[in-house]
Amino acid sequence: MPLTLPEIRKNCAIARLRMKQARMEHWAFGAFNLDDEATLKAVVRAAVNKKAPVLVEVSQGEVDDLGLYNIRDMVDNFKREYNVEIYVNLDHSPSVEDAKKGIEAGFEFIHIDISQSNHDATDQQIISATKEVVNYARLTGASVESEPHYFSGGSNVFSTNIDYQEIKKTFSTPEGAKKFVDETKIDTFAAAIGNLHGKYPVPKILDLDLLTKIREAIDCNISLHGGSDTPGHYFREAVKIGVSKININSDMRYAYRTTLEKVLQENPNEFSVAKLIAKDVIDAVTKVVESKLDDFNSANKALKPNS
Numbered sequence: 001m002p003l004t005l006p007e008i009r010k011n012c013a014i015a016r017l018r019m020k021q022a023r024m025e026h027w028a029f030g031a032f033n034l035d036d037e038a039t040l041k042a043v044v045r046a047a048v049n050k051k052a053p054v055l056v057e058v059s060q061g062e063v064d065d066l067g068l069y070n071i072r073d074m075v076d077n078f079k080r081e082y083n084v085e086i087y088v089n090l091d092h093s094p095s096v097e098d099a100k101k102g103i104e105a106g107f108e109f110i111h112i113d114i115s116q117s118n119h120d121a122t123d124q125q126i127i128s129a130t131k132e133v134v135n136y137a138r139l140t141g142a143s144v145e146s147e148p149h150y151f152s153g154g155s156n157v158f159s160t161n162i163d164y165q166e167i168k169k170t171f172s173t174p175e176g177a178k179k180f181v182d183e184t185k186i187d188t189f190a191a192a193i194g195n196l197h198g199k200y201p202v203p204k205i206l207d208l209d210l211l212t213k214i215r216e217a218i219d220c221n222i223s224l225h226g227g228s229d230t231p232g233h234y235f236r237e238a239v240k241i242g243v244s245k246i247n248i249n250s251d252m253r254y255a256y257r258t259t260l261e262k263v264l265q266e267n268p269n270e271f272s273v274a275k276l277i278a279k280d281v282i283d284a285v286t287k288v289v290e291s292k293l294d295d296f297n298s299a300n301k302a303l304k305p306n307s
């Protein structure tokens with residue numbers, strides 16, 4: 001059943017408060033991408049096992065595939081059934097119109113990113129689209145996230161190495177972050193400090209000194225995209241510095257696919273693929289999510305029911 005506006009506003013108000021607490025208490029929300037119901041189940045199980053608050057997120061491809069309201073309903077059903085603290089984020093929304101739909105559907109978090117669909121978007125276009133979404137989000141109180149320029153990589157497994165000299169050119173700067181946050185009044189700044197979408201043959205390196213300087217320059221929440229394949233110590237440091245949201249996708253997809261391939265091979269006569277997914281695949285993805293929740297220091301941080 002769709003949420004009413006007062007229910008949406010209540011959820012958004014709690015989510016805002018919780019992001020503030022996360023920053024003060026030095027833990028971060030894991031923001032886990034949903035490909036299907038099986039990945040949602042894995043995230044929920046990990047949240048239950050670790051008593052952690054979680055955020056699940058969908059980008060436009062998943063919205064087109066699953067449906068905005070269906071996603072909201074599925075999450076709410078799981079929330080009720082498993083008694084978990086869970087919120088929904090619209091990830092990399094490609095247009096103001098799509099972001100508005102996410103706000104109306106009751107998503108507590110909205111990431112507006114017009115440069116993902118148009119790499120040539122000008123600074124001014126990005127700023128004005130972000131401002132429009134920030135204004136519209138007042139309807140429900142949803143938190144808005146954005147960044148001043150295109151963030152590279154993709155949620156997949158890459159065979160090429162990471163060229164850090166190239167990537168450094170796209171890093172956030174404390175001055176640039178402050179200017180963007182001041183102009184747009186966003187709630188969450190997506191920082192680029194060596195984090196990169198996707199899995200690569202070499203582990204990622206995060207510039208924590210730069211993160212510290214960005215933390216000092218702005219007063220809103222900070223998120224890290226492209227968290228897959230990042231050594232856990234970086235996350236443990238990043239949450240101490242004050243990151244409150246970390247996005248994970250590729251590590252889950254990798255576990256999903258490699259486990260599915262293995263169990264298909266081991267069970268040539270089982271034609272209920274759903275059965276195989278329900279057992280081994282969900283277990284494998286759950287383990288990935290649990291290890292991230294430990295790294296993000298969010299285990300045992302979930303709100304007690306009805307608190």
Ligand SMILES: [Zn+2]
Pocket residue numbers: 091092197225226247
């Ligand atoms: Zn991202």
